[in-house]
Amino acid sequence: MAGVALLRRADPRAALLPAAILMLVLLMVVPVPAVLLDGFFILNIAISLVVLMVAINTQKPLDFSAFPTVLLFATLLRLSLNVASTRVVLVHGHEGTAAAGHVIEAFGAFLVGGDYVVGIFVFAVLMIINLVVITKGAGRVSEVAARFTLDALPGKQMAIDADLNAGLLTADEARKRRLEVTTEADFHGSMDGASKFVKGDAVAGVLILAINIIGGLILGTVQHGLGIGEAARVYLLLAIGDGLVAQVPALLLSIAAAMVVTRVGSELDLAGQVTSQFAQSASWAPVAVILALLAALPGMPHLVILAAAAGAGWIAWKLRKPAAAAAVAEAPAPSATIEWSEVSDVAPASLDIGFGLVPLVDEARGALLMARITGVRRQLSKQLGFVLPPVRVRDDLALAPFAYRIAIAGVTLGEDLAFPDDALAIEAGPVEAEIPGRPVRDPAFGLPARWIDPAESDLATAAGYTVVDAASVIGTHLNHLLSSHAHRLIGQDEVQAMLDTLADSAPALAAGLVPKLMPLATVTAVIQRLVEEAVPVRDTRTIIAALIAHAARSPDPAELTELVRPALGAAIVQTLAGLREAVAAIAIDPALENLLSGAVRAAPGSPWPFDPELGQRVGEAIGAAAEALMADNRRFAIVTTPIVRRPLWALLRVRLPQPVVLSFTEIPDDRTVDVVAVVGGAAVPDMQGA
Template sequence: MIAGLNARGLMRVVGGAALPAAMLILVALMVIPVSPIILDISFVANIMISLLVLMVALQASKPLDFSAFPTVLLLATLFRLSLNVASTRVVLVHGHEGTAAAGHVIEAFGQVLIGGDYVVGLFVFFVLMIINLVVITKGAGRVSEVSARFTLDALPGKQMAIDADLNAGLLTPEEAKARRVEVATEADFYGSMDGASKFVKGDAVAGLLILFVNIVGGLILGMFSHGLSFSDAGSTYVTLAIGDALVAQIPALLLSIAAAAIVTRVASPHNLSGQIGSQFASPHVWFAVAGVLFILGIVPAMPQMLILPAAAIAGGIGWQLRKTAAAAEAAPPPAAPAPDPHLIEWADVSDASPCQLEIGYALVALVDERKGAPLMTRITGIRRQLSKELGFVVPAVKVADDLSLPGNVYRISIAGVIVGEDEVFPNEMLALDSGDIVTKVTGRACKDPTFGLDALWIAKSAQNDAIAAGYTVVDPATVVATHLNNSIVASATELFGIDDAQALIDTLKTHYPQLAQSLVQGYPLPRVAALCKAMLIERVPLRDVRKIAEAMVSLGSQQLGDADLVEAVRQRIGALIVQTIVPSRMPLPVVTFSPEIEVLLNQAVRANPGAEWPFEHGMAMKIVEQIGDAVEPLLLSTRSFALVASPLCRSALSRLVRATFPDVAVISYLEIPANKATEIVATIGAEIPRLTSAQDAQMKDEPHEN
């Protein structure tokens, strides 16, 4: 193991030292004379590097896939220029010895490629220079300049788009960070490419000047230093100079093509060849080309033996492409592998969706997209509205048919617990008895599944008659959706978890980063989730999470228990709680307790501090009975109100009342804002005698209804 670690460490050291060593070699080639053999090896390495860079550029799917290209281009250009300096020294010093004096590579380019005529070689070099300098380099430089300008101009908009997606929950913080890094890298890349294109242009100009220096210097040295005639000096030195220029110009041309290919690339899942091939794969295009070539080929005086075969080739390619496309469309999709009957997966024993709506086979039409899916549309609207009201994202509702259910029955489950089940008839309408019925209509008597009102299932043709008679008529999809809405509201605390608490904190970080940081430092995530769930149990929404967080942070130094913390936070956000009961401009209707009853409630809580149910059984029964006498008229009249108690017994009293009257809000005096007007609509004032232990035990043994 130690040997392996040492080997890996050695490789890292060698890899880190490779680039500085290469730069030193480049400098050495410029100042130290080298032998023709080293020149030959270096020229071949230069051609290999240029080909490698070109291949990588052509295989890149998007420009950022080769983000190191500007630096690679600089190093390759410096390598080639250092070879030019070294070869110039060899040509001028040893050129009088013959065309092989500067190495076999220069000799081959000087004799084979120019056909032994150095005048032809000059023209070939100038043509390559024009192509590289005027066409490729200039075009690539212009594209780089425009791309860099547009990329920098679009940078603020891209950053804002990333922030918007992050706030909308479309991106996680890690994905947003990666996107920002990608945008910044893209801007740096195009800025670097704008400067790197100047390297290519300068390299082309340097090649032209080096050629001039080699020719002029060679003629002068050959005639005056080595006694050669003008003809012999021109034949030798010009051949070597042209060979040297060509052996450097061809790699330069390859790098220019690579630079142009990189800056003109458009992001695509394919590499350049795949992208071009996919966009030239339309058979109609090839048929059009074949038709035009055929018409051109039958024109007199045209070379039919060349044009007509080309037309046939284009037509054959188009026919083959159409055949391939038709076969791909007709091919059946790959069959899914058969499930292993002995394999049991987690999906078979658990369901990740906390909200489920199971329907019988007769109700499938309510979720059928071909029939408009009226129930699915309403469920989406319910989720959106409840998410705004409750202050967190209500999870998706999984709708599935269940053959074990009777045809017209549906079942609502929250967190695996069945919270609602009833029967609807998709081809009928539900007529609710609003209490102001003029005349009776004929129908199947039932109870409204949501509010328990008397109702009738009537035929759709009798809808207008029922409305005229004073009934409230709703369709089956609305019946199910309303029942689902109330079930979700009643079970909101079961849908809220630690992940939702983290999502609230992440949202808080976006707009109030210091507040979010203080909240995270003062409270662990499970405690934040527990407080939010306690709020939701009593139907206090989490819409204004900032005020809840500020209350928690301000109370952090008091080291309160969970129950005391909930009560303290409620007192800090009392205005929000009262606002959920009545509008801000209306007085708050309240139901109060007489002083005698309130004293008994407080004594019971003090006698059993921290108990979930501190009240004696008989006392609790009497309290619930008198509360029912006071609030039932208000509930039947659908009037909003709150049951007000002292802060000491509010929590225990809320649990007691919620078991029988879940829609009654229980608040304390300290939760009512000082500037909020109140209106006492009822007072629970009958005396509740304290029962002895024997009497309480006797009542527990007697059958009763809670």
């Protein structure tokens, strides 16, 4: 009883769709009298006209969201009528041109006009217009619209979330806008597929025309005894009429589809939009002038062209006054200023992501990447000794869906791909078995890796891989670049903040340096050079005290940095080895060290004082000595004389990852040094002659 009551309460319109589908099937398999065919053909034309009128009066494509489904059923109706009419033409065509109904006869007689060859060519032209121009163009527009709509979907959803968080939208309004965005993406995707129906229908019309002509000629001459001329007259007229009565609605639907997919959202319908955009005097006045000049050419129909020129001129004159009045009423106040915010980018560090990575920063999904970035900033700030500025994260539709780009001070330093639904298995050492996946390189350190299914993570870990998620991959890459380029993130404001913090505990010390002994810019340059070599600057008291002690010796930040480093030696060595561990060191042979010292003295202050060939050999030798230590993941330092230290570091920074180069004066007396290799002498026998 409950089921019966439910059926009674159901909308009677719900039964129309199954009935319509059943009717389409019957048209294909059951013979239909010519009288009914006439009615169905007129119904088909009426439906196409209604669809076209609705498409013209929509303000935006989503207003006609049922169009893809309507297009499907209209195409099926037309194909069903083609099947039914083909049966009637081939079975009863020998009875005369009215055998398939008066609609087909009238369309055929109108198009043929007594000349069957001309009728076929005109029909072919209509088919070309529909298939090659309108249908193909609408299909391409549908494809591009679907692609760009899907690409913009994450950005639109983020904008809705931002408006909701800012209080500009209520929860119900945000829910409604999300539904609109999703429906728009679904609509354009459906239109991309529905355009294929129109194209297939046009191709089917050509094939059905050929079948009617060839089949009619064979049946008329062989089975019904008609002469070839009489058979051609009857069956060509019926075939062309049948094709035309189907192609007219097809052409109307193709135009409607093109109108829908090419529409741009507006408060006006198509007629209002076109009228408002053509109602410009500046567009019509040149047309009138050009037409008047064209009328002056010999042999032209002067009266016709001059009448058109006069009409264009009259339209321009009529539109001139309203446009001028509107311009005066709506003209904004002129502005001659340009704000710095329009051209500057104030973010010291930025991370741009493609829309495929938006879920990693979505708060509804935990914002894993944002939490990772916060952890990276906190860890590096403690390690370096100053507060790293925030990292600006934003989506960039110009990037590939799963691409990201890291920039510091406006300079792109790293970019790669990350896949939120996968895990990255890194070959940090030997592995027992290869895990299936997409082979890549770890973006931070360049190690062999592969993106795998997260379900294979335990198997990959057991095989010796290091498995991390996409947020950790991006976070590690960001951590590596921030630590390598941290000196670009510290400026005078940050150094002044360090001095202000020091003033709370040691006011006399903080006030005794800047600006009495040296400017803030010099202190900043010294700290930047320390940070560039990954020297912790947490101990601001020691740095400032050392600068005060050596301020009279030199105003050069480079020399001051080398004078400050011994005071920080204990902190530097602490990053290389534990309290009871020996410091692993690569030493320089005395003869080679004298050679390098001589090169530095010969070019004082030069960042590249070494001969290129000598520098290449030294770099290769130190790199070879460091391979075993790096393979064991062991921290080490290259130890040399103070004069050679900084130039040698500049030489090695492009060959070794974050090299630590110490002078003898920077190693505390109570620390044990384990010299694991000596570079020079036998290691590079021809260096003395370089």
